[in-house]
Amino acid sequence: MTDEQDRYLKLAKEILELKGQIREFQAEVVTLKVFLINQIMPDQLESTLRSLEAIQAEVLKSDPLLSSQRQASDVIDALRHLKKRGSSEPDS
Numbered sequence: 001m002t003d004e005q006d007r008y009l010k011l012a013k014e015i016l017e018l019k020g021q022i023r024e025f026q027a028e029v030v031t032l033k034v035f036l037i038n039q040i041m042p043d044q045l046e047s048t049l050r051s052l053e054a055i056q057a058e059v060l061k062s063d064p065l066l067s068s069q070r071q072a073s074d075v076i077d078a079l080r081h082l083k084k085r086g087s088s089e090p091d092s
Contacts, residue, residue, distance in 0.1 A: 001009075037048045 033049070033052060037045055037052065041048045
């Protein structure tokens with residue numbers, strides 16, 4: 001295996017670890033939402049959930065870091081697509 005392949009393998013492993021950590025974080029957020037909703041208005045769970053989701057949507061819209069991450073993700077996806085197209089062409 002080449003050094004470049006080793007780096008890609010290491011990167012892939014790190015990405016998988018991050019995905020697992022993100023899933024855990026998402027589960028924790030959902031748990032906290034449920035707990036918060038139950039604490040705020042236990043008799044109005046649905047309306048409280050909708051209110052929290054609306055607040056969350058507004059926060060996400062106003063987050064410049066999230067916007068930058070989306071743009072970076074789009075660039076990375078485009079580069080992957082270009083690389084796949086380039087790698088499918090015969091070697092000259």
